[in-house]
Amino acid sequence: MALAASGGPASGNFAEIIQELNVMLSINAGPFALALTHLLLLIALVTATLIEARFVRRVHAKKTAVFSLFILGVVAARIAFVLTYFTQYSDAPWKALDIRDGGFLVWPGIAAAILGGLLIGWRHPEQRRALAFSMTAGLAIWLLGGWLLSSYQQGAPLPQTTLRTLHGEPVSVAEYRGKPVVINLWATWCPPCRREMPVLRDMQLEREDIVFVFVNQAESAQAVSDYLSRQQLVLSNSFLDPEGEFAREVGSAALPTTLFYSSDGHLTGSHMGEMSRASLTHYLDSQTGARSAVSGTSSHRD
Known part of the structure; x- marks a missing residue:
């Protein structure tokens, strides 16, 4: 609510x-x-x-x-x-x-x-x-x-914690300000995380007006890459939070956690637990309210 x-x-x-x-x-x-x-x-x-x-x-x-x-x-x-x-x-x-x-x-x-x-x-x-x-x-x-x-x-800004790409490069989600942002905290050992991943992947492909970011919790780049390869999941903006600092900053104590941010970079909603396509669509419609593409820099990063 x-x-x-x-x-x-x-x-x-x-x-x-x-x-x-x-x-x-x-x-x-x-x-x-x-x-x-x-x-x-x-x-x-x-x-x-x-x-x-x-x-x-x-x-x-x-x-x-x-x-x-x-x-x-x-x-x-x-x-x-x-x-x-x-x-x-x-x-x-x-x-x-x-x-x-x-x-x-x-x-x-x-x-x-x-x-x-x-x-x-x-x-x-x-x-x-x-x-x-x-x-x-x-x-x-x-x-x-x-x-x-x-x-x-609500109203909390995009987290400032520096994440790592699968290639070890530093990245901040704050750079995606300008479009609505959906951040999913997940891990390969988490069953509901694994079940909802195809839903999030499909929505990332369909909704180019929204930035989807996947933040793995405390696992190695090799473990994440191997899992995505085995499951044949191609995700843009797949990052690592090696020490769990990002999760602590946003106040998440469980996985999966999905956060919804407005185009000006402020929290509009959150969901703890597995999401279906229907519930994700509901959140996107009611929380971000964004259906038209927003011009700007590319929202995808490997």
């Missing part, structure tokens, strides 16, 4: 303060990594569930509904996404069931959950107060938290 702040003087000052902070996109919890957006959703759900449980105990109701409404919202958000991008699933319709790509449309999901809550409240008057307070609290935490998180993450 990404909520844009207004462009007044106060929000401008707030954005400048936020950009002074180190951006963090995900956190580690032992062997697991969790995107901050997912953590926020979990906090909102737990809060709503606890509030509902408190009200239910007071009125001695027998049923709770918040979790069911959450599932309803998730399903509706997924269905809305699949219907919007159904052409992307035509070759493999079963992939519409794979929600790991993060393909959801937020507002249809919220609308479905609210309508479901209204229906339950109409049929079970004793649950109205519990649903009203719990859903209001959960949505408030999620929407307000989403706005704050968006303000915290």
Whole structure:
């Protein structure tokens, strides 16, 4: 979820303060990594569930509904996404069931959950107060938290960390300012990275108006070259981050991580985890908003 702040003087000052902070996109919890957006959703759900449980105990109701409404919202958000991008699933319709790509449309999901809550409240008057307070609290935490998180993450400039080409030459992604930039952090040992690579490769070939950059994490040039050769993957802008400094600068704690930057070099969105063609198309349409070619220097480098 990404909520844009207004462009007044106060929000401008707030954005400048936020950009002074180190951006963090995900956190580690032992062997697991969790995107901050997912953590926020979990906090909102737990809060709503606890509030509902408190009200239910007071009125001695027998049923709770918040979790069911959450599932309803998730399903509706997924269905809305699949219907919007159904052409992307035509070759493999079963992939519409794979929600790991993060393909959801937020507002249809919220609308479905609210309508479901209204229906339950109409049929079970004793649950109205519990649903009203719990859903209001959960949505408030999620929407307000989403706005704050968006303000915290978005607007960060293109990273300044120097990368290396597969031939050992230094390079900076800042040189691609002038076009929208998509940066994918990956590794050859990462299964979801390997699965999504053909999707990113194909999109790089199709969308010449956008610069795609592939930043391998802490592997040798030989290992990366051998892997790309075995998989018959030809990628432009394939670079190395030998010490993981680039990942630390952008705040990524897990792979794969994909970052979206505007043509003026500021972060507009991020995604942790595997991307499908549909979810990548959604991000490009909603985050970069760029479909026409932009004149400038070549955006490809070996």
